[in-house]
Amino acid sequence: MKRGLVLATVVGLGFVIAASVAGKLEAPPPAPLPITAAPTPAAPEESTPYSEAGFHQGEAGLTPSERAGREIWYKATAGNDRFHTYVFQQRIGVLIDWFKVLRTDERDNRFKTWGMINDPSCCQPGSPNCPAKSTEETYGFDWCPGDDKLLKFVGKNGYTDPACDFKDAPADPKDAHASQKQSSCDLAFGTSTGMMGIRKFPNPLFNAEAWKKLNNGKLGTWDGYDRKLSENKTLSDSKVSKLVDGSIQPPFRIGMACGACHIAFNPANPPSDPAHPKWENLRGAIGNQYSHISEIMVSGMPRDSLEWQVFAHARPGTSDTSAVPTDQINNPGTMNTLINILQRPVHAGERVLAWRKASSCAAGSDEKTCWCEPGKPGKCWLRSEKEEAVHHILKGGGDSIGALGAIQRVYFNIGSCSEQCWVNHLTDLRQLDPDTRNFGQTPFNIGQCRRDCPNFRAIEDRLPDILGFLLSKEATATDLSTARENALKQQNPQAKYTHDDLVGDLEREYEKDAVSHGRSVFAANCARCHSSQPGKEDFHALSKETGLRADWLGNDNLTPASEVGTFRCRALHSNHMNGHIWEEFASQTHHALPPDKGIPEMSGDGRGYYRNISLVNLWATAPFMHNNAMGPEVCGWGAGQPYDFYRPSYVDGQTKQLLASDKQPGCVPYDPSVEGRYKLYKESMLQLLYPERRIPKITKLDQDIVLDLGPKVWDGKDEKKLFGFTLRIPAGTNAGLLGNFQHKPFIVDLVQAKTKPQELEARLTKQLGASNGHKVAQEMKTIATAITNDPSQLLATIKAAKERLPLLLEVYSSCTADVENDGHRFGQDLSDKDKKALIAFLATL
Template sequence: MNESECAGRLIWFKATAGNDRFHTSVFQQRVGVLIDWYRVLRSDQRGDRFRAWGIINDPACCTPGSPDCPAKNLDETYGMDWCPGDEEMLGYVGRSGYTDPACDFRDALLKEDDVHGPADQRQSACDLKFGTSTGALGIRKFPNPRFDKAAWQRLNGNPGSWEGYNRPIAAAGAGEAARSHLQDGAIEPPFLIGTACGSCHIAFDPLNPPADPANPKWENIKGLVGNQYSRISEIMVSGMPSNTLEWQMFAHARPGASDTSAIPTDQLNNPGTINALINIAKRPTFADEQVLKWRKVDACGDDRDETRCWCEPGRDGKCWKKSLAPETVHHILKGGEDSIGALEAIQRVYFNIGSCSEQCWMNHLSDLRQIDPQQRGFGQTPFNIGQCRRDCPNFRAIEDRLPNILDFFMSAEAHVTDLRAARENQLRATTPDARYTEQDLIDTLEHEFGDNAVARGREIFANTCARCHSSQPEAAAGQFASLDFHKIDLGSGMREDWLGNDRSTPVSEVGTFRCRALHSNHMTGHIWQEYGSETLRAQPPDPNVREPGDGGRGHYRNISLLNLWAHAPFLHNNALGPELCGKPQHAANDFYAMRPRYVDGSSVKLLPAGQQPACFEYDPSVEGRYRLYKMSMQELLNPAQRIPKVTLLSEDVTLRIGPRLWDGTAKERLLGFELTIPSEIDGRGVTAGTIGNFQHKRFIVDLVRAKTAPQELEASLTQRFGKDTGAKVLADLKVITGELVGKPNALVAALKARPYLIKQIYSSCTAEIENDGHRFGEDLSEADKKALIAFLATF
């Protein structure tokens, strides 16, 4: 790599940009969702870490007491792995004065055309905040200066245990799960834990997978492939019992998928895959989109309004100006929502993982417990890039180095990982000069799928798939016959075709699970408003979708099919293909067993255990990936054979409403009442989406209006749902207000008697079947389906 690419890679792998406080305290205490970092990262379960959590172990770290490990026992590292840099860092646990390793980061030279040059005026690299590895790539630890070792030992028995810290405090009601010291600010852990972007994107190299996934070497690892085994959702709720509302709503994403809007919630159940960042230099761009954003300038002139132009104090000509202008941009995220430029899209990743939370965006989130529309926190408000730049040095530290990260995206590490090359590497492990050519791959595929399968598959792809899954201009013009999908750019050595056009397709045309397409955080007035273009927001809604589609919603971008063989299962939520599972040794971490997905399509109830198809055990080997690809392609091309998948509540959820009192004993007391959300209503399972998509705030407001302003509500309901449905809703709301008088516990019973209110009227998304849709190709003959599978394996 060149100097800039190398700098970008180090930042991608190590920089937390100050989110250690978020992941240790803010998330738990402000959002109320608990991460048990010890459960996830405890060193005595290092060998089980990948199978449980999909985490990639850091090859440079070790379990204390193992051969050649500098730390001799778990007490030295407080139960965590020993990693390079810990010889100094551990000495600062419980005291201040630690100098972060990022302070020694060697910046690449400032680019010659940088408007803020020629002098290097970048924010101090210390604010990148590297810390040291936790033993899991992309997850970093920092010494906690507030740690009290004596108090820790009294609580846990010894320094290397966290068993007292995460021990539950008995709940006030028998139905609801207990909380623990994870939410108790009076007890501080030894480390603050932060995450880098690499925590999701670092993965095993499909060209050179590890012999043992629990013990990879550096040559087995790539930083941009995307970790398709990662259980980010389960990590985020690792400190929550499974019968809590938070666990049931958060822990719904499949391995390799993450609901990036779960924290800045738009009340949509919409996890999406962690994208493979491949051949970005060939990814389609879109010219002349109208973008309102901050751009670098060397002076503000007479404009002294900091909402439009701002110069950093103490710097010479380091200014930014906000303006509306045409730009050439990518369409990023599943619906193309990040659309103001690649650099800004990279920057926003850091907010998704907690950077600058208190300075910039926590107060813009919707408080799910706030139901008074006149109060702050009832709904989202737009995050302000200009304010964040001024108030958060971590923002500036990343922003000043975004060109380095983008250069890393354009580096050889992001080049394709072809099946041909992977098989050649396999052969070279035993025969160093072995060759496996394109023709060898074709011969192997045609031996498996039939004579002339690859050539026939190319014709089928051109006629059936290329209008969406090709980036060549001829494909956009409908000229498919002469396209060369394998054409190489002689200058870069990359394929010319990105095998996706990133254009928006109405979700009803694709037919897949539509909840992600209804994502609303980029809309005007919402949290990430400043990261969506005006062109995006002007996109007309899909007329065939019943839910609101304004503000650019209701579409999916057409994804790339590059290296499809290595990235199954398919669809934006990894729902198409076998369900993945890790089968860890510790049953408490066997999340697939806790949440099977296959249902009876008519009753939306889980199939009995004996009828649940077997899961596909994690297998990052070349042949393991290829086998999973073939199984997933069979499901893709044969929709009628798919068994429906739905994420259901796995158990009843009890909520306590009212203040809790705890006197320091083993039991807390509740002053209030309990509500139980059943996992089944009228013989049908309750989906996680039913709860996650329930617009409870609008429901409560309408319930109040049914009593205080029924005529206004009637007009509103008629406009939203039509006269007949509006009248029915109003009548039911009036009845419910009577049922609740003096009996607040009656609310669940009232909704249970009228499930359409939750599932249809007050739902952000009514879709249930997660592996539905994308039926293109189902009418092909069996031979043609085999040919298409063979051809797609050559990409």
């Protein structure tokens, strides 16, 4: 068996970070040195623009509950600063270089680089009216409101978080829980970093003298923190930076609020300069379609690392939300557009097993089914199953125990309560023994997390306020006619541009009566999925109850991925399955969904479906589909810049190899203007309705990945490899192949092919049938023998085996789809006239 474990270890080490590095992650801090604090900037004067005044102007017209929810959405990290500073780096093994992302001297390039939005209340030290005059005062970051207090506590204890002064909405007298809220301090606001939704906290473990020694005597840079651990190229330490060195503490801990992904430029009032927005240019819930959040999360990794090449493949405006609680499925999805939620359909009669508010627990009940918070009379929670009307949230409807539960889960997904509640439920990609914990996921326990994590309770107690904000005016639709009128008013405050003006312009662009004809085409061909009012054709009518457009332009029902035909990997997201980490956030009805028999991969238990999404404001949110692959590729810099993340993905339809550089269509620079959005909408609609015009897209590795595999020892002078080999994964390999490869079952079966081949064949026969089971078992024996004889031929052996037996790809890949802009061919048979009319009509919604 030991030989089998060695084989398993060798094959699986593509996912291992070198042991010599991992040993440094928990290194003890150095002996304390005298602290030389940075000078503290003065508080801003009343005349300065750099204050919270602009943020609070956005509260106008909101109820107290909506106001409270808005502030939480924009600022609350719920304690995830430890996750983004320590846990992600040390437990997950992926490094974030926060200085590279947030350094103030690159503030003007922040949007073009990371697609993230600058905080209008912050400033670059030394700029006019900025309270900080030097980056030495801010440790290289922007100065932001509240920093006059926060910066005094860098390297010290005693900081009082601004959330402690949070003004709660008045308690609901009908809610026994409302007057017994967890302390608002546990919302954990910190202050802005200068990037919307990314917050900072003073690190009391920071040592200024040690920091200056690392950074050539300076406090205002982190450049030394990103130097390699060793300059000796023969050591594995030469491949990683001091970001992994646990003995060096940065000045700030960095946290993330929900707004990091959802705050976006207002389509109706975009900034004239995206690098310098004003508060009126921002909306809090519609989703940032330019964000490079995946690149941010691996910003401390070399571009030729496995983590960068596989993780940083998501298109701008998308994120693989299962990348941390990994399900080994390549499934980036767009930031959810939260618009007109008051009109969003709910689904009645779903069986929901969930915790609900109660005033007491029955005698003899245990904390697994009922729990009362100590010291808070009447604040109890009871777990039971009931039929309810719920939304289907996420691309495949996985969050289905109610809107409040879905909001709560967002905070876990961005790091809240990680150490208390869910890190130990993750898959450890290095754990190759199927009988050991963390070989696979285990379910997150909502009841346990409520008991053990005060940040959980702080958010949970205010979920109705957050939902209230998401139902407020800040999350309502913006029509193209309104956006054009606002743009005209920039030149002439008296300008008018009505819906009729828009229709007139569209009919001049397309043809007479195009909009009315397009409505008929939409009703006949699209409304069965993209309408919430069956049988009605007035898609512009307003609701008497809400004043919003009555039709949500989507029924939110689940459709099999094989019917939609789009890149199906997202539909195979498995984190909500029974036995997996987010099991408790899916309804029993969702778990009971049958498999989609039209796709080759295993599905069922809620997997294999896509929601029929809303088309509200489609004009402002191109490119399309859940992965932003339908339409032109968008980019920040375009090409040639040091932080340009765009990688060409257009391939030859036959060979599926990247087209030559001179054949690659160029990417479209970010343009959040009204007409820039409209132009991108039209180009994306043409690709949607004319599938034959699409050039296939497959994300490829753009650099070789070199993995030096095998254990090493350090004798105090030299690093020596005991045994092992170097594995090179060449540029041009499909990124999804690595992301989707189920290395654990593959390794287990390789071991069994050497040790218990008859048992392996019996199991595969049961799974695949007699003929296919025998073929796969024999191929696994061949691979195991070849790798044992020459481990360096691992990749070549597997590749050759897949070419001989394509069935291997199906058995050991979570998703075999590769073309990312395929599918959704509805409407391809319409006439050219009908297609043009449909484009014109949809622009009015």
